Amino acid sequence: MIVRQAGEKDFEKICSIVNGNLDDYFSPDVIAFFMSQWPQGQFIAEDVFGNAVGALCGSKLDGGRASISLFAVEAPFRGEGIGGMLLDAFRRRCFMDGCGTIQLEVRTTNGPAISFYRKRGFEFSENLPHFYGDGGDAYRMVAFSSGCRAS
Numbered sequence: 014m015i016v017r018q019a020g021e022k023d024f025e026k027i028c029s030i031v032n033g034n035l036d037d038y039f040s041p042d043v044i045a046f047f048m049s050q051w052p053q054g055q056f057i058a059e060d061v062f063g064n065a066v067g068a069l070c071g072s073k074l075d076g077g078r079a080s081i082s083l084f085a086v087e088a089p090f091r092g093e094g095i096g097g098m099l100l101d102a103f104r105r106r107c108f109m110d111g112c113g114t115i116q117l118e119v120r121t122t123n124g125p126a127i128s129f130y131r132k133r134g135f136e137f138s139e140n141l142p143h144f145y146g147d148g149g150d151a152y153r154m155v156a157f158s159s160g161c162r163a164s
């Protein structure tokens with residue numbers, strides 16, 4: 014498995030992974046915006062045949078913060094460490110680009126993802142009622158890009 018920075022040629026694959034594995038629909042325009050505003054903050058995971066199996070799109074925020082905007086691994090490939098590899102690559106990029114804090118929003122009902130993030134140093138920072146278009150609630154979670162726990 015290879016994790017590398019994603020580029021324009023990966024756009025269709027990332028759209029497919031994102032919209033095949035997240036509850037919300039993200040239009041190509043939104044995904045293109047994420048990919049263009051911080052090219053170094055976009056990552057894709059591929060198997061040895063070049064098939065895309067996971068992606069993480071990050072955003073740069075103000076105040077030395079970055080956000081995990083889109084993040085998914087194809088269901089048959091979960092639990093094999095691919096999400097961890099994508100997150101590690103993103104963390105290193107954040108650290109190198111001076112983003113000390115990483116934040117994300119996750120559905121309060123998404124137990125596996127919450128557990129994944131907590132084991133990797135993310136902590137709850139905010140409740141976000143009705144955050145999603147369908148009325149669903151979110152938690153905001155934060156961590157330091159260095160991997161230390163944010164308090």
Ligand SMILES: CC(C)(COP(=O)(O)OP(=O)(O)OC[C@H]1O[C@@H](n2cnc3c(N)ncnc32)[C@H](O)[C@@H]1OP(=O)(O)O)[C@@H](O)C(=O)NCCC(=O)NCCS
Binds near residue numbers: 035095097118123129
């Ligand atoms: C969250 C997500 C990206 C993690 O990717 P992943 O490739 O499964 O991540 P990893 O394999 O590195 O770690 C998954 C953890 O769950 C465990 N696990 C075992 N079997 C699993 C399975 N079938 N599915 C998911 N996780 C499994 C792994 O052992 C690992 O445990 P650990 O936290 O103790 O290390 C992935 O679950 C996913 O795409 N979920 C759906 C989309 C989503 O919720 N995205 C996040 C939105 S905020």
